Amino acid sequence: MTNNIAEALNSAYNAITEFQTKQQLNQQSRLIAVSKTKPAASVALAYQAGQRAFGENYVQELVSKATELQQLAGIEWHFIGPIQSNKTKDIAQYADWVHSVERLKIAERLSAQRPLDKAPLQVLLQVNISGEESKSGIKPDELLQLADAVAQLPQLQLKGLMAIPEPGKGAQAFEQMQKLSLQLQQQHPDAKELSMGMSDDWQEALRFGSTMIRLGTAIFGAREKQTHD
Ligand SMILES: *Cc1c(COP(=O)(O)O)cnc(C)c1O
Numbered sequence: 001m002t003n004n005i006a007e008a009l010n011s012a013y014n015a016i017t018e019f020q021t022k023q024q025l026n027q028q029s030r031l032i033a034v035s036k037t038k039p040a041a042s043v044a045l046a047y048q049a050g051q052r053a054f055g056e057n058y059v060q061e062l063v064s065k066a067t068e069l070q071q072l073a074g075i076e077w078h079f080i081g082p083i084q085s086n087k088t089k090d091i092a093q094y095a096d097w098v099h100s101v102e103r104l105k106i107a108e109r110l111s112a113q114r115p116l117d118k119a120p121l122q123v124l125l126q127v128n129i130s131g132e133e134s135k136s137g138i139k140p141d142e143l144l145q146l147a148d149a150v151a152q153l154p155q156l157q158l159k160g161l162m163a164i165p166e167p168g169k170g171a172q173a174f175e176q177m178q179k180l181s182l183q184l185q186q187q188h189p190d191a192k193e194l195s196m197g198m199s200d201d202w203q204e205a206l207r208f209g210s211t212m213i214r215l216g217t218a219i220f221g222a223r224e225k226q227t228h229d
Helices: 002-022 041-047 057-066 083-095 104-113 140-151 170-187 203-205
Strands: 030-034 053-056 074-078 098-102 121-126 156-162 193-195 210-217
Touching: 002 030, 002 041, 002 203, 041 057, 053 057, 057 074, 057 083, 083 104, 098 104, 098 156, 104 121, 104 140, 104 156, 121 140, 140 156, 140 170, 156 170, 170 193, 170 203, 193 210, 203 210
Parallel strands: 030 053, 030 210, 053 074, 074 098, 098 121, 121 156, 156 193
Antiparallel strands: none
16 A cells, blocks of 8 residues: 555656646646545645645544644645535635635635634635536526625635536536636636536546645555544
8 A cells, every 4th residue: 555655656757747748738727635534644645745735625634633743844734625614614724725615604704713813724715516406506697696695704815616527528628617607707817716527527627727626545555434423
């Protein structure tokens, strides 16, 4: 297992660079290594291989891994899972980025609970891009209003958008997201980030302007079924 993570990371970096070159894509894109359900030791191996940004879906896991690995300089925690209002305090304390903000009430709590000695929390708004089936995310036609409100909150910085399209709806959904992102940037020029693309569809996502691709399986291998949280 040990070397596999470093090898998987390196092939992912190479595949991403190769794809960007071949497609002549200009945007900078970062890889977020999604470490949910994987032990802190696996995160540490990825860190040693040069990876700095890690994605977590479950608050307990975020807290325990961020605490255990706090001595790793420059490590960056991205919270990408659903947010319950009774969990915002831990997220505000331990995350550097939150990709899954979809309600003003949650954003207000994150801002109020973000410790003042830390940089503002970097926030993406999750958009429900493929309609009814997916329950998470703000509707596209309510997005700009939420963005305006979130941008006012003192301990948050609005950085962009995130989406998890239904499997098979990738291209169309990613294209819609790219349009929404450009609309958002007219009002909020610093909100340029577009978090989309996972192990199965990252290439498609990059073609439509993704700046953050979230790879779990491709880096850390298959996950066991989740039982907690
Ligand atoms: C689990 C997860 C990922 C990673 O998925 P893989 O298919 O393992 O790459 C990305 N984003 C979110 C929001 C996730 O929950």
